[in-house]
Amino acid sequence: MQINTENNQTALRNLEIATGETISDCYQCGKCTAGCPASMDPSPSLLIHLLKLGLFNQAISAESVWDCMSCLTCSERCPKNVNPAAIIEGLKRIHLNNMDSEINLHSLGQEFLAHSTQQAVVSGFRKFV
Amino acid sequence: MPEKMTHIPYYPGCTLKSKALGYERSAKDCARVIGFEMHDIEKWNCCGASFPLTKDNLMGLAAPTNILVEAEQHCTERKIDAQLITLCSFCYNTLKRTDFAFKEDPGKLKTLNEFLDRKYHGNVKVTHYLEYLRDVIGFDNLSKMVKTDLSHLRVAPYYGCLLLKPEKELGLDDPEEPVILHDFLDALGCQVVDFPGQVDCCGAYLIMRNPDKVLELSHKILDEAAEYGAQTLVTACPLCQSNLDQSEVVRGEMPILYFTQLLAIALGLETEHHQFDTHCVDPKSIVASCQKFKECANAK
Structure with missing residues (x-):
């Protein structure tokens, strides 16, 4: 679009x-x-x-x-x-x-990603990046 | 053990093979006892997690279409009815809506087939595990398989959003006043705690951008469930489980279970590898409080 x-x-x-x-x-x-x-x-x-x-x-x-x-x-x-x-x-x-991504991927942190479900990360990429 | 197992093609999705492994293992173990065997389709990819809401975003349909093609091939090779069972609400929603989009607009299917250079014929019936229990096995039959006394347990059914909405496309249950999880819990013999927050959103993927908002929404749901007397809450979605579980950790009172984990307990299965220990709020006391019927009888 x-x-x-x-x-x-x-x-x-x-x-x-x-x-x-x-x-x-x-x-x-x-x-x-x-x-x-x-x-x-x-x-x-x-x-x-x-x-x-x-x-x-x-x-x-x-x-x-x-x-x-x-x-x-x-x-x-x-x-x-x-x-x-x-x-x-x-x-x-x-x-x-x-414009650029709506979330700062570098600021998410290893600990956050370790606790996140994959579906949250994938959805986040779909909606905010 | 049933004599002949029904072969059911299963789409796991990314979370079921990692964070929600306990969900998958408990579901597969229960299926074997109930009489069907869930077989992972051979080559699967992530479904994309969220169905694209804008009509022109055909790229978002590529991943789920690929899965539907794989499922169709899996069934054709085995000469069985084309169907695909799912556990995750996001996967269920994405796959079923993709199939619906093709039925509504065959032009989209043609475009996707050309783009992928594969052929999806539009025959796969996407089914949620709960739907299979209700419509094929029957909750009445399920209740006869229960071997554990759960009558003391007050359980809140939590549906979330994507298992039910949009109703026109999923057709699983009423999105405002659903009963499928209620009826499931009823069949297991527990006390069903009907609470207002059962269809409220937990915050979902907002955890990636605004975790405080997720905390606020999840707390509201958990507070309501507690207020209505629930000891535990069951869900069908790994993201709901994760958001609610991580929000509840502050208070540490209410374990959040997958409905299949409770089903495994009800069926009297060995639950050691169902990963209860990976939950933030430890469900140990809930698990320990459930005794098999004959043990209850012996105790008396």
Whole structure:
């Protein structure tokens, strides 16, 4: 996914193509936010609202996208079949394509890695690198 | 011991061969007693752990597709139904969702087959070990195999996220009010502690970036389980086990078991090599408190 964020409308359309989501389907009921165990702030519904308003850069620079654990609670509960977790992952990918890794691999340490499960490390690489 | 073992192809995944070896060993030992033999598929690779949520990320499907091809070949060579059993919730989720993605969009399958230069025909039924116990063995039958008295044990079933969500694609159980682990524990004869945090996220892979958040989320789950009277908590996911176990170590009260470790105890198996000693919170007292039925009778 390569998205040029200079033009909001184009960026939004490309995000929709990449994620397979229709952002305008969201009617801001807030169910995703109410169920979010990560207590994301800005919340999933606010991130989608920012996108709908064309404030693309504000949405992708929100620190809270990195708090998402892809638990899919939001996606499962959405009454409009929007998949907020996929939209958030789309925002993460745009970030990662334009900058360095979101975690400092060198700072993880041997002891941490010795205690970590392989699936956490692999998932971490998929989501943060 | 059953006369004829059913041959079941099994995908271990990376964690089951290392950190969660006790999970795999207990599952395989129990299977043999129940009547099926889990065979590792010949050439397997990591599934990628997390299913790519963005639709255009086909590269994330390459690893699980390779596994599905291997499973299909394994079954074709042995002339058995194409299926694949898994233990880890992440592997289950990734493999089953990949297969579903191909059913929904055959174009993706074509692209992946061309890219890998292999041929997946889309026939593999991905099954979780719990699902196999419920749907093929039957929890009623399982309860008849129990040889250990667990009636004193208050056990909290913890599902986590990826075993159940998304329901449309996995179809294992209701993601909000699941019962499969409840029914499993019921079959083993323990007291099932139904608690609100059973489907809450433990923090999952956030452990790589924000361990404090994982600690906070895991503590909330453990506090709730303790408040509702649980002595131990069972899970099907190695990452949930690890996050909860490492969070509980501060308090050191509630051991976190894999459901198959408890099953092995229930079936009266030798559990020495099931790696209870690798858990942060030692389950020794729980294991020691479980006595076989005939021993109970003798004691009386």
